Amino acid sequence: MIEPHVSKSGVAYPDDLVLLKRIYDEVCEERGIIPGSPEASELAIEAMRLFxxxxxxxxxxxxRLRHH
Structure with missing residues (x-):
């Protein structure tokens, strides 16, 4: 797991994006969400909002994404 850090600006660095993409991919696969679909877009937005x-x-x- 990537070490947590404090990003007061909400900026996502490359390692953060790798983490968010991995979680996003897992949740899409588990829920049968098709990449590029409106549901996938909502999931990506929620991941960035949480971060x-x-x-x-x-x-x-x-x-949180699994229960979104």
């Missing part, structure tokens, strides 16, 4: 709100933990983001 921007200061949630950096992979498990927390994954749980």
């Amino acid at each position: 921007s709100a200061g949630i950096f933990d992979e498990g927390t983001i994954g749980r």
Whole structure:
């Protein structure tokens, strides 16, 4: 897991994007969401919203996206 850090600006660095993409891909596969679909777009937006709100933990983001 990537070490959490504090991003007061909400900026996602390359390692953060790798983490978010991995979680996004897992949730899409689990839920049968087709990449590029409106549902996939909503999931991506929610992942970035969580990150921007200061949630950096992979498990927390994954749980929240799975229940979104």
